[in-house]
Amino acid sequence: MNRQSTLCYIEKDGKYLMLHRVVKKNDVNKDKWIGVGGHFEYAESPEECLLREVKEETGYTLTSWKYRGIVTFVYGEDVVEYMSLYTADGFTGDPIECDEGILEWVEKEKIKDLNLWEGDKIFFRLMDEEEEFFSLKLVYNKSDVLEYVALNGKPMELFDVIDEDGNKTGQVKERGVAHRDGTLHSTVHIWIVRPNQESGYDVLLQKRSECKDSNPGAYDISSAGHVSAGDELMQEKISFSLSEHTEDSLKRNFMENHSVTMNAVPYIFIENRWTSKI
Secondary structure: OOOEEEEEEEEEEEEEEEEOOOOOOOOHHHHHHHOOEEEEOOEEEEEEEEHHHHHHHHEEEEEEHHHHHHHEEEEEEOOOOOEEEEEEEEOOOOOOOOHHHHHHEEEEHHHHHHHHHHHHHHHHHHHHOOOOEEEEEEEEOOOEEEEEEEOOOOEEEEEEEEOOOOOOOEEEEEEEHHHOOOOOOOEEEOEEEOOOOOOOOEEEEEEOOOOOOOOOOEEEOOOEEEEEOOOOOOOOOOOOOOHHHHHHHHHHHHHOOOOOOOOOOOOOOOOOOOOOOO
């Protein structure tokens, strides 16, 4: 079922007007916090739908708004929705009660603490960073877990969220959101060494690119990279064996940073280590 809708986040005094969807039964947004908006009526333009839905749900008449992007929302095998995403910073009128949930003004820095769709955190990040008009595709399974994300047609990295013991929590986050929130996730680190006659060995270091989103320009270990969502960590530390998926991640991240393949390079697993630092 393909549908078209609008979604708007009204701004005032550093806050967004959020709708807590706690009223409707059989609601795909049940208990989630979202913006206001709704589905197109026959022959409506996105702006006509926006103005009508905001008026119906809040009582406000918008006087200033910005078209921020298109969000393709895919849920399971049954729901595909194309959402026109807006922010608005001007309105008139008096508020009314909404028959779809509870309206509340929430400080922008506290939005991430609400029960949001994980993909909504991505477009909040893009809006905060003043990203120009964008196309964002979000694919969820029926457990509300992100399975695929693409920004302007390019896939984005997804990470499994882990707890302090290194166990997966069942949550999946996009790279930028995970880094911004300080969320624990897994990486693979590779140290490249060679023997010498003086100190015993040399260690190959890399200088991180200035465009990296964490520690730009810093000297770092030889090679490293994130473990993608769905890949597994090493299960048998004692035997020093690598799981198939982790070995693939290790080799992939090595070859992305160096012109040497790992097929001919001996390597050994040292340990799993968990840290809250990114």
